[in-house]
Amino acid sequence: MLTSLVPTDDETMLRDMARGFLAEASPVSALRANRDAGRAWDPGLWREMARMGWAGVLVPEGAGGSDMGHRAAGILAEEMGEVLAASPWLSTAVIAATALKVAGSARLEGIASGEVCYALAVDEGNKHRPLASALKAERVGNGYRLNGQKRFVADGARADRLLVLARTAGSPGEASGLTLFDIDATSAGLTRDARETVDSRDHADLRFDSVTATGEDILGEADNAEPILRTALAAGQGALAAELLGVSSGAFAMTAAYLKERRQFGRTIGSFQALQHRAAHLWSEIEVTASAVANAGRVLDDTPQEAELAVSVAKARATQTARLAVSEGVQMHGGIGMTDEFDMGFYMKRARVGAEWLGDYGYHAARVAAARGF
Amino acid sequence: MLDFSDDPQRFRAGISAWIEAHCAKELRTMPATEREICWGGKRWQFSSESQRLWMEAAAREGLTAPRWPVEYGGAGLSRAQEKIWHEELARLDAPTPLESFGLWMLGPALLAFGTEEQKRHYLPQITRGEIRWCQGYSEPGAGSDLASVQTRAEDRGDHWVVNGSKIWTSYADQADWIFALVRTDRDAPKHKGISFMLIDMEATGVTTKPIQLISGASPFCETFFEDVVVPKNDGAGLSRIVGEENRGWDVAKHLLTHEREMIGGGARGLLGGRSLGAFLADLDPEVLQDPILKARAMELEVDSLATAMTLERYRDLAKQGGVGHASAMLKYAGTELNKRRYELLMSVTGSDGAEWDGPHGALASEWLRTKANSIEGGTSEVMLDILAKRVLGLPSQ
Numbered sequence: 001m002l003t004s005l006v007p008t009d010d011e012t013m014l015r016d017m018a019r020g021f022l023a024e025a026s027p028v029s030a031l032r033a034n035r036d037a038g039r040a041w042d043p044g045l046w047r048e049m050a051r052m053g054w055a056g057v058l059v060p061e062g063a064g065g066s067d068m069g070h071r072a073a074g075i076l077a078e079e080m081g082e083v084l085a086a087s088p089w090l091s092t093a094v095i096a097a098t099a100l101k102v103a104g105s106a107r108l109e110g111i112a113s114g115e116v117c118y119a120l121a122v123d124e125g126n127k128h129r130p131l132a133s134a135l136k137a138e139r140v141g142n143g144y145r146l147n148g149q150k151r152f153v154a155d156g157a158r159a160d161r162l163l164v165l166a167r168t169a170g171s172p173g174e175a176s177g178l179t180l181f182d183i184d185a186t187s188a189g190l191t192r193d194a195r196e197t198v199d200s201r202d203h204a205d206l207r208f209d210s211v212t213a214t215g216e217d218i219l220g221e222a223d224n225a226e227p228i229l230r231t232a233l234a235a236g237q238g239a240l241a242a243e244l245l246g247v248s249s250g251a252f253a254m255t256a257a258y259l260k261e262r263r264q265f266g267r268t269i270g271s272f273q274a275l276q277h278r279a280a281h282l283w284s285e286i287e288v289t290a291s292a293v294a295n296a297g298r299v300l301d302d303t304p305q306e307a308e309l310a311v312s313v314a315k316a317r318a319t320q321t322a323r324l325a326v327s328e329g330v331q332m333h334g335g336i337g338m339t340d341e342f343d344m345g346f347y348m349k350r351a352r353v354g355a356e357w358l359g360d361y362g363y364h365a366a367r368v369a370a371a372r373g374f
Numbered sequence: 375m376l377d378f379s380d381d382p383q384r385f386r387a388g389i390s391a392w393i394e395a396h397c398a399k400e401l402r403t404m405p406a407t408e409r410e411i412c413w414g415g416k417r418w419q420f421s422s423e424s425q426r427l428w429m430e431a432a433a434r435e436g437l438t439a440p441r442w443p444v445e446y447g448g449a450g451l452s453r454a455q456e457k458i459w460h461e462e463l464a465r466l467d468a469p470t471p472l473e474s475f476g477l478w479m480l481g482p483a484l485l486a487f488g489t490e491e492q493k494r495h496y497l498p499q500i501t502r503g504e505i506r507w508c509q510g511y512s513e514p515g516a517g518s519d520l521a522s523v524q525t526r527a528e529d530r531g532d533h534w535v536v537n538g539s540k541i542w543t544s545y546a547d548q549a550d551w552i553f554a555l556v557r558t559d560r561d562a563p564k565h566k567g568i569s570f571m572l573i574d575m576e577a578t579g580v581t582t583k584p585i586q587l588i589s590g591a592s593p594f595c596e597t598f599f600e601d602v603v604v605p606k607n608d609g610a611g612l613s614r615i616v617g618e619e620n621r622g623w624d625v626a627k628h629l630l631t632h633e634r635e636m637i638g639g640g641a642r643g644l645l646g647g648r649s650l651g652a653f654l655a656d657l658d659p660e661v662l663q664d665p666i667l668k669a670r671a672m673e674l675e676v677d678s679l680a681t682a683m684t685l686e687r688y689r690d691l692a693k694q695g696g697v698g699h700a701s702a703m704l705k706y707a708g709t710e711l712n713k714r715r716y717e718l719l720m721s722v723t724g725s726d727g728a729e730w731d732g733p734h735g736a737l738a739s740e741w742l743r744t745k746a747n748s749i750e751g752g753t754s755e756v757m758l759d760i761l762a763k764r765v766l767g768l769p770s771q
Contacts, residue, residue: 005687006694256766271769276762277755283766284703291683309679316676365672372651372675374662 002302005294007075014072018079021052026085028250028343031200034086040158040202041086049087050114058097058235064112065097070235070300074242074293081246082253084346086201088117091155094239095120096163099180099232103219107161107182119159119185120232121150121206128359130165130229131175135208137166144168146181146189146211154357156204157194159185163232164208169223180225181217188212198349234307237315237358238296244318244354245293248286248325251347255279255329275332282328289314289321309371316364322351376435378449385455390462396431398424402467410469415506416550429503432471439477439501442485446493447501453693475544476500476507479629480553483570487617487625495612496572508575510540510554510597511626518753520555521564521623525599527556527571534558534614536573536602542750546582546595549575559620570622572614577602589742590730630752631701650715651675654722661722674711674718681711699764706757709747716741 007015026045034042049055057073059065073094080089092111096118100108110116122130135148146166156162162185170177185192189211195203220228259270259279269275296314299307326348330337337344355361377388401410401424410421412429420426432438435449440456442448451459463470481500484493499505516522525538536556546552552573559567573580579602585594604614617625654662654671662668688704691697719734720727720741727737748754762768 004690005683006690256768259768267771268769271771273759273762276766276768277758279766279768280706280758280761283761284707287700287703288677288680288684288707291687292680294687295683313676313679313683317680365669365676368676368679369651369668369672373655374651374657374659374671374675 003298005291005298007294011071011075014068015075015079018076019082021048022079022083022085026080026083028084028346031084031086031346032343035200040155040200041088045085046087046089046117047114049089050112054089055093055114056097056112057093058101059093059108059112060101063108065108066112069297070238071294071297073235073239074297077239077242078246078249078293081243081248081350082250084247084250084350088119088155088159088202090236090239090243091120091159092116092118095232095236096161098235099163099219099228100182102228102231103180105182105219116160117155117158118161118163119153119155119204120163120165120236121153121156122163122165122229122233123152124148124150126152126356128356128363130233131178132172133165133167133178134172135164135166137168137179137181137213139168140212143212143214144179144181144217146183146208146213148208150206150208152195152356153204153206155202156185156206157192157202161185162190162206163219165225165229175226177223178225178229179222180219180228181213182219183211183213183217197353199346199353200349201353203353230308231304233358234304234311235300237364238293238300238307238311240354240358241296241311241314241318242293244315244322244351245286245289247347247351247354248289248318248322251322251325251329251344251351252282252286254344254347255282255325255332258333269332278328278332282324285321285324289317292317309368312359312364312367312371315359316361316368319355319361319364323355326351378451378455382454382458386458386462389459390466392435393462393466393468397428397466397468397471400424401428401469412469412472412503413474413506413545413548414472414503415474415548416504417548418503418506428469429471433502436501438472438503439481439497442481442497442501446485447498472501472503474500474503474506475509475549476505479509480507483553483616483625483629486628487570489611489613491610491612492616495608505550506545506548508543508546508549508552508595508597510543510546510552510573512542513539514541514596517749518756520626521568523555523557523568525554525556526560527558527569527604529558532606534571534604534606536571536579536599536604538599540597540599541585541594543582543595543597544593546575546597547584551575552580552597553616555622555626558615558622562620565623567620568622568626569619570616570625571604572616573599573602573604577604579603587743588745589739592743650678650718653719657722661724667718667721670718671722674714677711678715681707699760702752702757702760702765705751706748706754706761709744710754712747713744716744 025048053066054076056065057068057076059067061067097111124134135146135150137144137146162183164181164183166179166181167177168179189209191207193205195205197203256279259275260268262269292314296310299310329344330348333344336342376392377384379385412425436444436447437449439448440451440459444450477500481497484496511520513523513525515524525540527534527536540554552575554571554573555568556571557567558569579600581598582595585592585596607613662671688697719737723734723737726733730738763770
């Protein structure tokens, strides 16, 4: 029997605590300051997150984690999305932590303590297509030599370590023959080119020129990365859906407040039915998406082997809802919504990048259809 | 005798054995067909002897109204016990022993607003399936603007004289009594002069006429009142008005919330209990070669699953103390989704789907009927108004 979708008292406390902390430590003005300073995230904020156990949210207590689970991770992600808090949390504490946990890697402790940041290097084109990976890892003596490239690697420029999906057998498009390496991001032969994306976060293209790795660096089995990759991606997609839900609620809260205060034609614009109905429709969409996101967290915790469908419903919904929330946000704010001085643009930019990362709407909707047999 | 134990496991075991003992095998088929629904009432013809026995057995235990207090004919179950009762019914494919507007709407109104005499008189008649009620709210000139009801009840001392007409009165032609909104004060502001009145459908001057919809035959009727005499009291202080005179709007508003949850929730169980996905999977795969149809189907499946989760989440929220006006969201999202779902089904079934009684059965009629989902029980536009004003706190004027 699945647990209820309504938050427990503990979960409500966690949310309140996270909200209080982020309002203080990482309001949207922090993102603006980061952008203006040309840095993707603030190491001080990340240290604080780790101190509160957020970096170890999925790490077992034995490895120094707080082991709160995916529902809790979803709550944190949502609260971060609401204020656009920038950190390597999703790449490190959700995706990498899940992969390392499944593989039983000793490096988990470095994640829980916040000392080591990770990035997942999986895609090679401008869409999320993990199985299309062509980057080659050839056996050389006792080790491997990696050649090829990865693109749009979130948190890739500043990460300490990289999870690299490489082809050790088979050809691009095949699920088998893939191997997941956990390597040092400063390895010889590895070049990282930062990409300046609209959301002012860390993204990088990586070039691998005879980068060496050993058999010890492999997570799980050689030639069979798919199960571990699926699990790590599902965790990341669930948390990203939660972040996008937060982005939607954050944009909506600003918009709803503006509708109550802005006056035009001698009346508050929120009294116009044309805007009321659009705001109410948007709120309904956010509520429906919130249910899908809560369900993804629940299924990731309770029955992880069946998580893919729930996660894809959540990511697909969250992508669409965030797009609607930020578009309506700008439109209802009018001219001021278009100015850089105003924060709404930051929500729109993060929603766009989040829409692509780990699979866009079409990718996830197609997975839903496949899971439902059509 | 049933064991209404507080221990969930004992209760489940007891109720399950009791269902098996009293609900005949022949009734236990899913999905239930229209014929298997038991509505009760003076004119009710049981579809079988088993149906009669099942309803009577449930009524004896109060299980036709599981949550109502025992003294009014209910079983006095807790929420948790009621949930177990429904789970066991579903597990054993047993139909709900009795359905009625009395159980869904009048009963909750009487429990919230009725006098002790009214509760003791009317509620057991409902739980025993003796009296079938219908609802008289809408009028030809008062649809979304429900409070502008024109059906009037004139005060003649010891009785009222009712004149006017109601529309969309479901099953009025088979009902014994009607609970209706009538205007008892024509000078008061429109929300203040309405009363919630109980009228005997056998009274002289009450007539009904079925309504044919674009989807074909329907349970809807028009109901006419011509100089209908309604006594103020049926002896022993039994008033024919629920709540205070001229305060019927409060009762109506309370009930509309119930109705909204029912309609929003109802969008789940269509397609004969099958999911849209399963329906599409069974279809000629050639159809979904069309990329636009396929995209619409995928989008709809995403939204259907997310909406199902929302119904579940709100059901649990409601158990923890109510969701208030946010229930308008369920009604809005659920009915709009259902309309989209049927539009897609019509597209994927092509010309076959357009036949009244073709390879897909009553699909065409169901499709047409869904168009009323976003009108009945408050239009989508009214739902959005409620959300904007009551949930988001946007200003009126």
